[in-house]
Amino acid sequence: MRITETGDLWWKNAVIYSLDVETYNDGNGDGIGDFAGLAGRIDYLAELGVTCLWLMPFFPSPDLDDGYDITDFYNVDPRLGSLGDFVEVTRTAHDRGMRVIIDLVINHTSDQHPWFKQSRKSTDNPYRDWYVWRSDTPPDTSDKVVFPDQEDSIWEKDDKTGEWYLHNFYKHQPDLNIANPKVRDEIFKIIGFWAQLGVDGFRIDAVPFIFSTEGNTPEEIEAFGDPHDFLRDIRAMVGRRTGDGIILGEVNIPYTDQYTFFGEEHGDGLTMQFDFIGMQAAYLSLARQDPAPLVKALGQRPQLSHGTQWANFLRNHDELTLDKLTDKERQEVFDAFGPEPEMQVYGRGLKRRLPSMMGGDPRRIRMAYSLLFSLPGTPSLFYGEEIGMGEVLSEEGRMAVRTPMQWTPEPSAGFSTAGVRKLVAPLPSDGYSPEHVNVADQRSDPDSQYAFVRDLIFRYRQHPELGWGQHEVIEQPHTAVLALRCRHEENSVITLHNFSPDGVTVAFSLDEEPGTVLVDVFTGEECRLDDEGRIEVVLDGYGYRWYRVHGPDDRRLY
Numbered sequence: 001m002r003i004t005e006t007g008d009l010w011w012k013n014a015v016i017y018s019l020d021v022e023t024y025n026d027g028n029g030d031g032i033g034d035f036a037g038l039a040g041r042i043d044y045l046a047e048l049g050v051t052c053l054w055l056m057p058f059f060p061s062p063d064l065d066d067g068y069d070i071t072d073f074y075n076v077d078p079r080l081g082s083l084g085d086f087v088e089v090t091r092t093a094h095d096r097g098m099r100v101i102i103d104l105v106i107n108h109t110s111d112q113h114p115w116f117k118q119s120r121k122s123t124d125n126p127y128r129d130w131y132v133w134r135s136d137t138p139p140d141t142s143d144k145v146v147f148p149d150q151e152d153s154i155w156e157k158d159d160k161t162g163e164w165y166l167h168n169f170y171k172h173q174p175d176l177n178i179a180n181p182k183v184r185d186e187i188f189k190i191i192g193f194w195a196q197l198g199v200d201g202f203r204i205d206a207v208p209f210i211f212s213t214e215g216n217t218p219e220e221i222e223a224f225g226d227p228h229d230f231l232r233d234i235r236a237m238v239g240r241r242t243g244d245g246i247i248l249g250e251v252n253i254p255y256t257d258q259y260t261f262f263g264e265e266h267g268d269g270l271t272m273q274f275d276f277i278g279m280q281a282a283y284l285s286l287a288r289q290d291p292a293p294l295v296k297a298l299g300q301r302p303q304l305s306h307g308t309q310w311a312n313f314l315r316n317h318d319e320l321t322l323d324k325l326t327d328k329e330r331q332e333v334f335d336a337f338g339p340e341p342e343m344q345v346y347g348r349g350l351k352r353r354l355p356s357m358m359g360g361d362p363r364r365i366r367m368a369y370s371l372l373f374s375l376p377g378t379p380s381l382f383y384g385e386e387i388g389m390g391e392v393l394s395e396e397g398r399m400a401v402r403t404p405m406q407w408t409p410e411p412s413a414g415f416s417t418a419g420v421r422k423l424v425a426p427l428p429s430d431g432y433s434p435e436h437v438n439v440a441d442q443r444s445d446p447d448s449q450y451a452f453v454r455d456l457i458f459r460y461r462q463h464p465e466l467g468w469g470q471h472e473v474i475e476q477p478h479t480a481v482l483a484l485r486c487r488h489e490e491n492s493v494i495t496l497h498n499f500s501p502d503g504v505t506v507a508f509s510l511d512e513e514p515g516t517v518l519v520d521v522f523t524g525e526e527c528r529l530d531d532e533g534r535i536e537v538v539l540d541g542y543g544y545r546w547y548r549v550h551g552p553d554d555r556r557l558y
Ligand code: NOJ
Pocket: 065, 068, 105, 169, 205, 206, 250, 317, 318
C-alpha cells in the first residue's frame, strides 16, 4: 500500500492558521514578536479552534524578504528566541491538540548564507555547484522576474568570478541547485532536523521554481531525472519521520500542472496545495456579485486522489495576487476592491486585507468567510483575519498586511510592552486601529467577527463532509446565489451564499425521500421539503446559510 493511503488524514478537515512569530506577540518587550510571546497565545488559538499552525520563516536571516532569505536552516533567529523556545511552542501546541507546520524554503538561500559565500568565491569551490551559475551572457529575462519593482533579470553577474547566478526572486536570494545530489541530501537533513524537533510537516515555498530546470545543463537534467520524483521522496521522508505529517505547497500555476505536483492519480506528491486559481475566481465573483467564475474554477479543479487535498484561502501574507485573471478581469477586481494605485502592487495584486476591500460591511465580510469555509477543501487563515484586521497602505508592497497582531485597544495593541515607535512594524491608525479592532474587545462580544469566525470553525469541524466530501452545484434561478451540496458517506451539507446586497428567496429541489428535513447549522431552525422535494429559503443581502440534510430516521446529534 502506498504511504499516502495510510495514517491519520487529519489535514482533510483541518483549520490552518498562518502567522509570523515576529509580528504575533512580543514576550520580552523589545518590540519584536518572539516564540516566548507565541507560547503565551497557544491557548487563544486553541480556543479559536485552530487545528494546524503554520509558522512563517523564523530562521536566522538578514530579513530582506521578511525571513524568506535564510542564512541558517538549523536555527531560530536570535531576535525571536532559541531552539528551546521553538520546542516549547510545538510541545504546547501539541498538548492543545494542534499540529505545527513550518515554512520550508529550499528554492533559494540568502546571499549571506555560508554556502553562497563559498560558492561565489571561485569556479572550483566545493560549494560552486550548490547554486546555479552560467558563464555566458544571459538573455533578456525581464518577463520572468517575480518582483518587477525591484528586479529586471533572474540572472545577476557576480564580480568575483564574472559569472551569473540564478535568482528567481530578489538578487539577494540565489537559487539552490537541486539537481546537485549534495543539495538534495542537505534538504533531507533539514527536513529530518525539524521533524525530530516535532513539526507535523512543511509549507513548501515557491514549489514550481524549486523544480524548474532553468540554468541546468542537459547532463544535470538527465542525471536528476523527473523533478517530481524528488517531491515524492520528500513526501515519503516526511511520512516516515513524522507518521502523519504533510507537505503543503505554494503552487500558483494552472490546475493541470498542479495535478502533476499532487502526484497525479497516485497522490504521492504534495499532500496539499493552495488553490490560487479558486481564490482569484472567488474575488472576481465577489466583485461581479455573481459566483459564476468560482463555479467555473471549481469545475476545472482536477479530481484529487484520496491522499491529497486543496487548501482554500482568501488572504495570505503576500500580495493578493490576481495574476491568473485576464487583464480585463483583474481590472474589475481592482475597480471593486482596490481602485487606488497605492492599494495595488506589482501590477497584478492588491495590498489590502479583506475587510477594507469589502468596505467594512460586516454582512459581506461574513459571507466571504462563510464561503471560504464551505468550499471543498481545508480552510487556511492569515493571522488577524479572525478579528477583521486592516492594513497599513503606506508600508511598502506586501508589508502592508504584515502588521502586529492586535490583542488589546492600547496604542501598542497589547502586542508588546514597548512603545509604538519601537514596534517591528506599524499599526493601522484608521478605523482598523487597535482601538477599534482587537481581540480583547471582540472575545467578550458575541456579535463580533471573532465570535463569528470561532463559530464558523466550530461548525466546519462539526461537519467533516465539508473537508472530505464531494461537492455539486444545486440548480436554482438566481445568478447572485451559489448553492452547493457536499456529501460524504451518509452525511450531507447544503450551503447557500448570496453575493449581492439584495435579499432573495431561493427555491430549489432535492431528490430526497419524504420527511427529509434541512436543519440550519447556525440556528437549529428546521425547513421541510414539500411533497415534490422543493424548498424555499430566504437569504438576506450578502446572506449565507448552511443546512445539514436529515433523513426522516436520522438520529440528531444536537
Ligand atoms: C513566496 C513567499 O510567500 C514570499 O513571501 C517570498 O517572498 C517568496 N516565496 C520568496 O521566498
